[in-house]
Amino acid sequence: MGSLRKFFRSPSACVGVAVLLALVLACAFASRLVPYSPFDQNLEQQLLRPSAAHWLGTDQFGRDVLARILVGTKYSLTAGFVSVLLSLAGGLALGIPAGYLGGALDKGLMLACDILLAFPGILMALALSMVLGPGIYTPMITVGISSIPVFARLVRVQFMTLREAPFVEAMRAAGAGGFRIAVKHIMPNAMGPILVQSTLRLGIAIVTAATLSFLGLGAQPPAPEWGTMLNDARTYFMTNAYLAMFPGLAITVSVIAINLVGDALRDHLDPRLRER
Amino acid sequence: MYVLKKILLTVAVLLGAAICSFLLLRLLPGDPAEALAGPQAALEDVATVRRSLDLDKPLSRQFATYMGHLLQGDLGYSYRTHRPVAQEIEARWPATLKLSLTSMLVAILVGVPLGVHAARKRGRLADTVSMVASFVGVSMPSFWLGMLLIVAFSVQLHLFPFSGDQGPLNYVLPSLTLGLGIAANIARMTRASMLDTLGQDYVRTARGKGLSEFRVVHLHALRNAAAPIVTIIGLQLGALLGGQVVTEMLFVWPGLGRMIVDSLNARDYMVVQGGILVLAATFAVLNLLTDLACKALDPRIRL
Numbered sequence: 086m087g088s089l090r091k092f093f094r095s096p097s098a099c100v101g102v103a104v105l106l107a108l109v110l111a112c113a114f115a116s117r118l119v120p121y122s123p124f125d126q127n128l129e130q131q132l133l134r135p136s137a138a139h140w141l142g143t144d145q146f147g148r149d150v151l152a153r154i155l156v157g158t159k160y161s162l163t164a165g166f167v168s169v170l171l172s173l174a175g176g177l178a179l180g181i182p183a184g185y186l187g188g189a190l191d192k193g194l195m196l197a198c199d200i201l202l203a204f205p206g207i208l209m210a211l212a213l214s215m216v217l218g219p220g221i222y223t224p225m226i227t228v229g230i231s232s233i234p235v236f237a238r239l240v241r242v243q244f245m246t247l248r249e250a251p252f253v254e255a256m257r258a259a260g261a262g263g264f265r266i267a268v269k270h271i272m273p274n275a276m277g278p279i280l281v282q283s284t285l286r287l288g289i290a291i292v293t294a295a296t297l298s299f300l301g302l303g304a305q306p307p308a309p310e311w312g313t314m315l316n317d318a319r320t321y322f323m324t325n326a327y328l329a330m331f332p333g334l335a336i337t338v339s340v341i342a343i344n345l346v347g348d349a350l351r352d353h354l355d356p357r358l359r360e361r
Numbered sequence: 362m363y364v365l366k367k368i369l370l371t372v373a374v375l376l377g378a379a380i381c382s383f384l385l386l387r388l389l390p391g392d393p394a395e396a397l398a399g400p401q402a403a404l405e406d407v408a409t410v411r412r413s414l415d416l417d418k419p420l421s422r423q424f425a426t427y428m429g430h431l432l433q434g435d436l437g438y439s440y441r442t443h444r445p446v447a448q449e450i451e452a453r454w455p456a457t458l459k460l461s462l463t464s465m466l467v468a469i470l471v472g473v474p475l476g477v478h479a480a481r482k483r484g485r486l487a488d489t490v491s492m493v494a495s496f497v498g499v500s501m502p503s504f505w506l507g508m509l510l511i512v513a514f515s516v517q518l519h520l521f522p523f524s525g526d527q528g529p530l531n532y533v534l535p536s537l538t539l540g541l542g543i544a545a546n547i548a549r550m551t552r553a554s555m556l557d558t559l560g561q562d563y564v565r566t567a568r569g570k571g572l573s574e575f576r577v578v579h580l581h582a583l584r585n586a587a588a589p590i591v592t593i594i595g596l597q598l599g600a601l602l603g604g605q606v607v608t609e610m611l612f613v614w615p616g617l618g619r620m621i622v623d624s625l626n627a628r629d630y631m632v633v634q635g636g637i638l639v640l641a642a643t644f645a646v647l648n649l650l651t652d653l654a655c656k657a658l659d660p661r662i663r664l
Contacts, residue, residue, distance in 0.1 A: 199370065200377030207603040208621065208637055215625055216388045292502045296607055299504055300622075315505065326512040333505030340500040 092353045101345030108339055112158035121149035123156040123309045132325050141331045144314075145321065146307075150328070153309035154335050160310040161339060164225045164294035164303075165287045171229025172290075173283055176236020183237065184244030185267045191241070198234035206231050210293060214302040221310070224294035224303040232286060239282050243275035250274075277354040284347035288340040295336050311336050367652065371645045378641040379431060382634045383424060392416075393628035397440055414440055427634075436638070437631040439624075446635035449620065454639070456526050457609070457616035460539070461601055463532050467540025468547055468597070473590065475544070476551025480559060481578060491548065498545025503604045507538035507611045524613040535612045539604050543597045550593040554586040561585070588659035595651025602644055 092098055111118060121139075127147035135142040141150040183194040201209070213227040244267070247253060256266050297303045298312030306313060311332040318328035394411035395402070402410075411417050415426065430437060436446035472495075479491040514534060515523040521533045558564065559582050567577045606618035613619075617636050624632040 196370075196373060197377070200374050200381065202599075206599065207606050208640065211606070211622065211625065212382075212385050212389075212633075216385070216390070218390065288500060292500075295502055296504060299502075300607065300610065312502075315508065318508070322508075322512060323516055326516060329505075329508045329512055333502065333508065336505065337497065337501045340502075341497065344496065344500050 088353075092349065095349040095352065097345040098349030098353075101342045101349065104338065104342035105346070108158045108342070109162070111155045112162075115152060115155040119149060119152040119155065121152045123148060123153040124307055132321065132328075134325075135327060142325070142327050144317065144328060148307075150314075150331055153314065154311070154331055157309040157311045157314065157332065157335065158339070160221065160304055160308065161291050161295060161312075161336065164221075164228070165291040165343075167225040168229035168232070168290045168294065169283050169287050171226070172232040172236045172286070173279070175230070175233035176238075176240050179233065179237040180240025181244055181267055181272075184241035185248055185263070185271070187245070187248075194237065195241070198237055201231075201234040207293065207296065210297060211300070211302070214297055219302050219305055221304040221308065224297045227297065228290050228293045232290070235286070236279075236282075239279060240275070243278060244271055247271045247274055281347065281351045281354055284343065284350055288343045288347065291336065291340055291343070364653070367649055371649060374645055375638065375642055379428070379634070379638055382637045383427060386630045386633060387420060389625075389628065391628050393440055393630060396628045431638075436635040439632045440629045441624075441627060441632075446631050449632055450617065450635055450639055453615060453617045453620045453636075456614060457605060457618060460532065460535055460608070460614060460616060461605060463536040464539035464543070464601060465594075465598075467536050468543035468601075469594065471541065472544035472547025473551050476548040476590075477555055477578065477583060479548065479552045480555035483556060488552075492552070495545035495548040498542055499549070501542065503538055503542045504607045504611055506541060507534070507608060510534045510537055511611075526615055531612075535608050535614060538611070539601060539608050542604070543600060546597055546600075547590065547593060551586070551590050554589045555582060558582045558586040584658075588655050591651060591654050591658060595648060595655075598647045598651070599644060602640055 093102075115123070125148065127143070130139075130143050130147040131145055133139055133143040133147075139149050139151070141154065143149055144153070179194055179198075183191040209231040210224075210227040213230060214223050217223045217226060248271070253266055253271060256270055261270075294303060295310075295312035295315075298310050299316045301313075301316060304310035304313050306317065314332040315329060318325075318332070321328050392407075392411075394407050394414065394416055397414075398407045398410045408417075415423060418426075427437065436450070438445055439449055442449065475491050475495065479488045482488045511523045511534060514520045521530050523534055525531060559578075561582075564577060564582050567581045568574075572581075605616065606622060608614065609616045609618040610622060617640060621633055621636040621640075624630075624636065
């Protein structure tokens with residue numbers, strides 16, 4: 086608990102966690118906060134500018150933009166978390182054997198990672214999205230799969246350095262088996278930097294998922310996904326620029342909050358990496 | 362020795378990229394022959410198209426043919442235009458390359474001075490402002506930045522056009538869109554690296570012997586802080602090429618990124634494979650060059 090209190094002594098951790106909590110709560114209680122449904126169309130109130138009745142205005146179907154943005158939080162945050170968990174699982178599955186066992190297996194896996202990393206990430210995500218077809222799960226899966234190599238390398242480096250650590254040698258001398266050492270003893274020590282990187286990748290995952298939706302490959306209308314809303318807003322550039330503002334602002338604010346938490350976690354768990 | 366090993370690795374990576382893009386594309390739903398023949402085409406027409414493109418052959422045969430041609434430098438023919446893929450790429454490549462260069466220029470010209478300035482004014486208002494700005498820049502989706510720029514400078518102020526590649530003014534908004542996010546990353550790295558070197562003994566010596574502050578900062582400290590900055594610039598090249606795809610879609614840019622997306626949608630496999638291969642090759646060569654540049658800047662680095 087003392088460690089947690091120390092973590093929250095950092096202002097950026099407090100601000101980041103507070104903003105994320107606020108976003109999640111606002112999403113959960115959106116129907117009580119805003120007197121409009123994110124889906125109900127009202128063709129008499131199309132494309133209204135922000136006003137007292139509609140704080141962020143209405144879209145081309147007369148839907149309240151604020152209600153849509155609040156509910157949209159769940160798409161982006163879920164996409165971020167699920168995809169990072171997916172790439173973390175894949176990264177652990179490939180990185181632990183590569184880093185802990187080394188040898189030809191390591192060389193082969195790292196060559197495969199190099200090959201996958203040679204594609205600009207978004208191209209890989211684009212092609213995978215087309216294989217899967219548009220839908221809310223598509224960005225999660227594609228972003229998750231396409232960043233497995235990044236995580237595999239990170240896990241590998243952790244296990245490679247810790248493999249030679251004195252405590253591992255002691256465990257080995259005491260007769261513990263290889264798998265047991267890797268999972269029960271190295272893993273807890275490797276988790277700090279891995280957790281830090283996962284948090285920082287979370288922001289990237291949210292942006293990439295929104296980018297795919299923006300290109301029409303993610304959640305389909307009428308889902309109030311932020312990237313999808315921005316894609317719709319392109320039609321109204323000339324007349325209703327505010328439609329292009331708020332969903333993007335929502336993405337940026339949530340990514341800033343996550344990055345603040347990530348930076349604070351890094352300072353807390355991995356002081357060697359601290360930025361001066 | 363090192364260079365040789367790196368080049369061999371690059372070749373292996375490119376071969377792998379060719380294999381991956383080939384296999385991934387065959388997983389795509391939709392039949393290129395049907396897409397090409399059109400919705401009203403009779404079954405036999407579709408079959409003729411399929412035969413003419415060799416799509417009726419087994420996958421292993423198609424793959425062998427593709428790799429055989431590829432090794433001779435032949436990227437194949439577009440299904441849609443029947444022109445050689447190499448020609449299609451040649452037509453689009455300059456637009457992408459020019460936009461990448463101007464964006465990188467924006468990123469370096471904004472990022473490095475911002476980071477140096479923040480490091481010199483450490484803890485003061487200028488430092489805080491530039492670090493908050495680059496934090497926001499790192500967190501912002503580039504396509505949204507592009508939309509904001511379009512709304513502000515095209516729609517409202519009518520200063521710059523926002524579609525196509527007709528002249529120098531067309532480069533301003535897409536270059537800013539791609540460049541500013543990268544500038545934010547570069548600024549953060551530059552600041553950290555400069556703070557490191559500004560605390561070194563030789564910087565104190567340089568100050569002590571009465572050199573001007575400009576000489577100390579730019580000739581002594583910045584040179585020694587350069588290796589990590591060049592590394593981060595190299596790492597950002599991937600982000601640059603990736604961001605290029607979305608930026609080209611947003612600004613209707615006649616480049617490789619949009620060509621790949623359009624061809625993906627039309628199931629024009631050969632063009633997609635060629636485009637991905639060229640992008641991967643560019644990325645690999647640029648990575649190799651950054652590694653070498655880092656070594657030249659800091660001989661202590663052993664590669």
